[in-house]
Amino acid sequence: MQSFVLARWRHPEFRRGAREMLGITLGISAWGLVTGVAMVKSGLSAGLALLMSLIVFAGSSQLAALPLIASGAPLWVLWATAFCVNLRFVIFSAQWRLYIGHLPLWQRLRFGYFAADLNYVAFMRRFPAPEQEREQQLPYYWGGVCLNWAAWQIPSVAGIFLADRVPTEWGLGFAGVLALLGLTYSLLSDRKSWISAGVAACAAVAAYALPLRLNIVVAIAAAVAVGLLMDHRLPDASRSNKEAA
Structure with a gap:
């Protein structure tokens, strides 16, 4: 990995990818800690x-x-929760396929490990079309994900080894919520994402009494369902408005 990065870091797009991720690394680092x-x-x-x-x-x-894990939940609940929380990456991968589908499997696996939400947002903003500047895409991607990975792992490892010295009264849980809210806000880029986020929040509160934090699963399912429904309905509405104009 080190030689791979060293071979690319001199590329202007590598530096650009890292630079455009720099502004959000503070929130990522807080979340990792x-x-x-x-x-x-x-x-x-x-x-x-x-x-x-x-x-x-x-x-x-x-x-x-x-x-x-702390409450001793069954393994199937852990798997179901993790699957639902990361379900968005299935949607992301459908779009990534247009950009990296031609790469060998081992490269796509490495690509997938480092892929994260905000890297996806930054990359798609920089390269909205798969055929656009193909030779620039991978250097830009690796510049962003390398910084993102380091911004997460270094504070996370520090938090692991310093956990016994961090008093519970510091309210790190609230700090984590703030970090998550900041990252979430950066992903709310259009009306569909705002509506889906609102539905998820309402569903999580309404199902709060469910055991084993299953309200999280309910919230994700509700948001995905609303998002898919809007994807089917809203394009037709926007097309009708254009035709009427």
Whole structure:
């Protein structure tokens, strides 16, 4: 990986990708620190927490799974929750396929491991069409994801090893919520995403009494259903408006 990065870091698009991710790394780092502390506070050993951070590399599903692990939830609930939380990546991958479908499998697997929400947003903003500047796409991607990975893993590892020294009274849970809200806000780019987020919030509150934090699963299912419904309905409406104009 190191030689791969060194071969690309001199490319202007590599630096541009890192530069455009720089503004949001503070929120990512705060989120990573909170997750590192939370993993140990939830009962995981430092070794298991480190393994989870490096292998899973998915903050939202990690935070969703931790209270379930602490409460002794069945394994199927853990899997279902993590699957639902990361379901958005199935949608992302359908779009990524247009850009990297021609690459060998091992390269696509490596690409998929480092892919994250905000990298997807930045990349699609930079390259809205798959055929646009193809030789620039991968350097830009790796510049962004390398910075994103480091901004997550370094604070997460620090949180793991410093968890025993971090008092609970510091309110890191609230800090994590703020970090998540900041990252979520950056993803709300149009009316569809705002409506889906609102439906998810209402569903999570309405189903709060469900055991094993299943209100999270309900919220995600509701948001996905509303998003799919709008994808089928709103394009037709916008097309009708254009024809009427």
